[in-house]
Structures are given as structure tokens and as C-alpha cells.
Amino acid sequence: MNKVIDAHIHLDSYEEQDRTKLLSELAASGVESLIAVSMNLESSQMNQKLALQYPGIVRPAYGFHPEQEIPSGNEIGKLMQWMEQHADQMVAVGEIGLPYYSRLEAAERGEEFDAAPYLHLLDRLLALAARLGKPVVLHAVYEDADIVCDLLEKHRITRAHFHWFKGAPHTIKRMASQGYYISFTPDLLYEPEIIELAHRYPKHLVMAETDGPWPFEGPFEGQMTHPGMVREVIAAYGAIHGITPQQAETMLYANTKRFYY
Template sequence: MIDAHIHLDQYEDALLPSLLQNLPEQQIEALIAVSMNLTSSMRTRDIAARYPGRVKPAYGFHPEQPLPSEEELTALLDWIEQHAGEMTAVGEIGLPYYSRAEALERGEAWDMAPYIALLDKLLALAARLDKPVVLHAVYEDAWTVCDLLDKHGITRAHFHWFKGPAATVDRMIRRGYSISFTPDILYEQEIQELARRYPPELVMAETDGPWPFEGPFAGRVTHPAMVHEAAAAWGALHGYAIDRAKAVLTANTVRFYQLKL
């Protein structure tokens, strides 16, 4: 299988060899490794160079952090363009739903305009480079992101660990956008309901590692091989045998990211 979304740069250096060297024995063929900012993108690139063919790098700016300065953004955009040939996707990019919610809960003001402007520039770059995008966009933010995708004519959009209202889900399905499920599909009813509804041909499996999970995964370091359990749970919701579920999700990921394995 393929882990369609993981933050390898967020793992400790000492853990990476044990995480990545044994992937063939874990029946994991490749990983889509996303990035947080320029420093993170550089580290992701270095990791991918150490594990060629296995780690497929994506470069971007995660929205759940302070905005970059103009100089920092220019440096990131220039760097991404310079390394576009080795890049699988632009990501992780999106809008800061959780940071905004926490700020509003503290009674602080929040201006979304600069975050939307940042995403607009990153999507413009992805469109110019003809690269798919990996999106952090949940709940009401996803509708705004759909508007921006329409603006830039981007059709290869991957909303990772998505949650959102029915109207947004319907719009995403009509556009043919992809989503991915993490191991929380084993124990989150909201995620299971979305999994039943979303077309199987538009679905992938991810871990979002090193993010930790609950339920049967409590206390375990998040490992790419957990996508096997996510796939089995997703397949059960559709009445698929485990092998068929894994095959469908893997084929979807290969097709979406145009991977050469």
C-alpha cells in the first residue's frame, strides 16, 4: 500500500531508519511526505534523497502556524519552483481552521484574509507547475478552498483527513476531488459516515504521522503500516474483502499522484 499523507520531517532522526527501512516487509511501497514550510521542505527533500523511490516529497506551507513574511514566502515559492521536477505535489497547504477556532475561543480577533491570500499564491504556483495539491481544509474552510480551486482550474485536489458539511461533500464529489482516511476510521462515527458516502474511486489511506491515534492505536508510534488497518476498516464499510480494499485505495493513490513505482 501507499501512505498518502505523512510528515516524515516531524519524526525524530533516530526513528526514521527503523520507520523506513522495513517498509517492504510491512507491505508499504511508498509514502507521500508533505512539508510544513521551507525548512521542513528542505528536510523532506533530504529524506527523500536517502530513500529514493520510496519517499515521494511534497513541498508547501502548512496553514496552522504563523504567517510567513513576504521574504520567507518568496524564498519558499522560489525554492519550490527550483525543485518542482522532483516534487510529487504542492502540500501541505490550506486554511487554519483549528488555530482560528482556538483564537476565537480565547476571545481574540482573527483575520482570514492573509491566509486566503497565501493559499491563493500557493495554488497559483501549483497550477503553473501542473502539480496536484494536498489540502488541509475542513468544515466551513473547505468551501472557500473549493472556490479557490475553481479559480485556478485545479482538478487534482487531495483533501486529507477531511471533515465537512454535506453541501461541501457534494461539491467535492462533483468536482472529483479526492479525500483520505486515517486510522481514526476504526473508531470515529463521523469519519465512518463520510467513508460510506464518498465514492470509492476518490479515496486514499493515510496516517498523518507522527500524529497519534486513539482506540486500538493508543500509545503506539504512528507507523505507515497503519494504513492497512485503515483500509480494512474502510473496506468493511463497503462490503469489500481486505485485499480488494487495499488494492482499490492503492490504485487510487497511484492514479491521483501519477506515481511511477
């Protein structure tokens, strides 16, 4: 069985009992390692502990997820200072990005949404990543991805991973031309928009993820999201391109190693 990597998971967000169980099952699933992204300072610290408990298996990224309320300036300062102090332990800065879904929900409620603080924070986090020479893990979909591309170019960051990406054809073309990576979740097995993206995006810039513990539909309905699901994602990706699951595993494994190791 070929080794695979879950390129994006919120490991610290699982209940402790579930997390312990899935970590004990990784070897049997052929999952070599996990890129454990963070939500905030507390989340980053938890992922650091998990990485120390599971060396070489849990590979942590530290950051601030944008789909939540912006913290105080003091809290942001503490997060960035801590990230800089522990830069040698993180494989990337992430998860960071822009609050597309929060903004959409506010609009549906007829409320105004001030995105300026999120843009300012993202700019600061990208500057930190550039200074530390770290890749970035991005939450940026549709029109937000164009804004993020501008910021990546501003900070001259070339190693960027847009997780669970969706976007317009011109954005896809722009990202591919810059060599930015994307990753597919289990919804590749049932979402037409994602299947179409899998046809279009360059194969050497693709990875597989679960974004666990986020739940999925289709054949995964009612199941706890498990890193082993990346194998089914990879098999589906291979079928789209007319290659065997084993060939797809070898290719996406190499892509993920190239980006994160």
C-alpha cells in the first residue's frame, strides 16, 4: 500500500477520544502524516503539543482562521510573537485567509460586514511568512482568491496552498501560472464544481485533504471524517485523469512532499 498524506486537517478540533483513535489508525490506513492547521493561538499551541507527541506524523501549521471574529490587537500580537518564537517547529503559516462565508452570511442577514480588519491581519501574517521563509495555507475562495493572489505577489510569496479552493476560470489560470497548489477534499466524489476543477488544474500542483473534522455528504454521510479518506479522494482524482489509484497516490504524495517537506 502506497503512503498518503492528509494535506489539511484541524486535528486539534477533534474530541480527544476521536483524535486518539484516528491517530492510532493512521498506519493501518497507510497515512504517513498530517498537515495540522490552526485556528488561533490556543489551537496553534495544541497542535504544537500534538506534533511533539507524534513526531514526524503531525506536522503543524500555525495561524488564524478568518471565519471567526477578529481578536484584539494585543491577542494578535501574542499570536504573531509566539509564531515567530516557534517558527522552527511549523511547516507553514496557516490557516490564514479571508472570511468569504462570514461575509456572505452577513449579507444574507442584511447586515454590513467590515472586511478591512481581516485584510489588515492577512497582510501582517503574509509579511511574517515572507520574513520567516515559510509557505502559507490559505482559506480564500471565489473573488477572495484574487485579492489573496495580489497580496502573495506583493510579499513575493511563491509557496502557497489554497485548500478546498473554488473560483472563476481566470482565477484558476492565474493561480496555476504562479505555481500555487490546491487540494481536494472528499467532496471530489460528488460535487460537480469540484470535479470540473480537478479536470482543469495542473496535476503537479494538486494534493488531497480532509479538512477534518468537517463532515461530508455522499458516500461519507454520517461518518466521522478520517485522514484515511484521502485515499478515496486520490482514487477519485485518478479516475478523473484515467490513471490507477496507485499512480495517483504516488503523484499526489510526491506533490505534497515537494510542498511541505
